[in-house]
Amino acid sequence: MSNSKLNILTKGFFKENPTLILVLGCCPTLAVTTSVTNALGMGAATTFVLLMSNMLISALKNVIPDKVRIPSYIVIIATFVSMIDLLIQGFLPSLSASLGVFIPLIVVNCIVLGRAEAFANKNTVLDSLLDGLGMGIGFTIALTLIGAIREILGSGSFLGYHFIPSEYNMLIFVLAPGAFLVFGFVMAAVRFIVNKREEKKKHCEN
Numbered sequence: 081m082s083n084s085k086l087n088i089l090t091k092g093f094f095k096e097n098p099t100l101i102l103v104l105g106c107c108p109t110l111a112v113t114t115s116v117t118n119a120l121g122m123g124a125a126t127t128f129v130l131l132m133s134n135m136l137i138s139a140l141k142n143v144i145p146d147k148v149r150i151p152s153y154i155v156i157i158a159t160f161v162s163m164i165d166l167l168i169q170g171f172l173p174s175l176s177a178s179l180g181v182f183i184p185l186i187v188v189n190c191i192v193l194g195r196a197e198a199f200a201n202k203n204t205v206l207d208s209l210l211d212g213l214g215m216g217i218g219f220t221i222a223l224t225l226i227g228a229i230r231e232i233l234g235s236g237s238f239l240g241y242h243f244i245p246s247e248y249n250m251l252i253f254v255l256a257p258g259a260f261l262v263f264g265f266v267m268a269a270v271r272f273i274v275n276k277r278e279e280k281k282k283h284c285e286n
Contacts, residue, residue, distance in 0.1 A: 085206075085207070085210055088207055088210045088211050088214065089210040089211075089213060089214040090214060091214060092211070092214035092215035092216075092217065092218035092219075093214060093217060093218045093221060094218070094221075094270060094273070094274055095274055096218070097218040097219075097221070097222055097270065098191045098194075098215050098218055098219050098222075099191075099218070099219055099222035099223070099267075100218075100222050100266065100267045100270040100271070101270065101271065101274065103267075104189075104190045104191045104194060105126075105189050105190060105191045105219060106263075107182075107185070108122055108126075108182045108185070108186075108189065108223075109222065109223060109226065109259075109263060110256070110259040110260065110263060111182055111259075112178075112179055112182050112223070112227075113223055113226040113227040113230055113259060113262075114227070114230055114231065114234070114235075114254045114259075115178075115227055115230075115231045115235070115237075115239075115240070116224060116227045116228050116231055116238060116239050117175065117178070117239060117240065118175070118178050118179060118227060119220070119223035119224045119226065119227030119228075120220065120223070120224060120227075121168070121172070121175045121178070121179060122179055122182060122183075122223055123216070123219055123220025123221075123223045123224065124220065125164045125165075125168065125179075125183055125186060126186055126189065126191065126192065126216055126219055126220075127212075127213065127216025127217065127219070127220060128160065128164050128216075129157060129160045129161055129164060129186050129192055130191070130192055130195060130212035130213070130215055130216040130219075131209060131212040131213055131216060132160045132212075133153070133156050133157045133160055133192060133196060133200070133212070134195055134196065134199070134200040134208040134209060134211060134212035135200075135205050135208055135209050135212070136156055137153060137156060137196045137200040137201060137208070138200040138201070138203060138204060138205045138207075138208035138209075139205050140152075140156075141200070141201050141202075149197075149201070150193075150197070153193060153196045153197065154187065154193070156196075157186075157187055157192055157193065157196070158187045161183070161184060161186045161187045164183065164186075165183045165184055168183060191215060191219060195211060195212060195215055199211045200212070222266070225266050226259070226262050226263055226266055229253070229262050229266070230253045230254060230258060230259065230262050231254075232244070233249075233250050233253040233258075233262075234249060234250060234251055234252070234253030234254035234255075234258060235249060235254060236248060236249045
């Protein structure tokens, strides 16, 4: 894989992480990250929708009339969201119950629509696939980091396995205030690391 392709794939991991750097998709980030299982499920579902919608929109970019561009994107995204929602309901009913309305709401997730408009609409199918995969992985990383911290501190467990006695659990971390606290600290840490890497890179170039 060439450096340009690799950069398209990896930029969403941290450098342009859709949640921690671009601050997109905050609603599901705050709502579903009470556990790692929920975070991984939401991340995987969003990654699937990003991949499929990016590829199809890129393939059809010269066919879709400009005046109905956004409605067309929403129809395409909604189709793949419906598919993944039905699959989760059929094969992972407990996860479907945990995520609730947030799976259907992927349709209006600004990460998905944003990548369709900003990238897939202007680039090749392969590049759009790599961009969707990279942004999806970055979103999943953000959800998993926040979910792990909230689950460990709030429930004393990890992936459902309890290892901290309940009397030591800090319940605020499984509630809304805890979500904002953890989100803020993780975002600050990632931004600090990314900025340090950029400064080091510029210093080496000079």
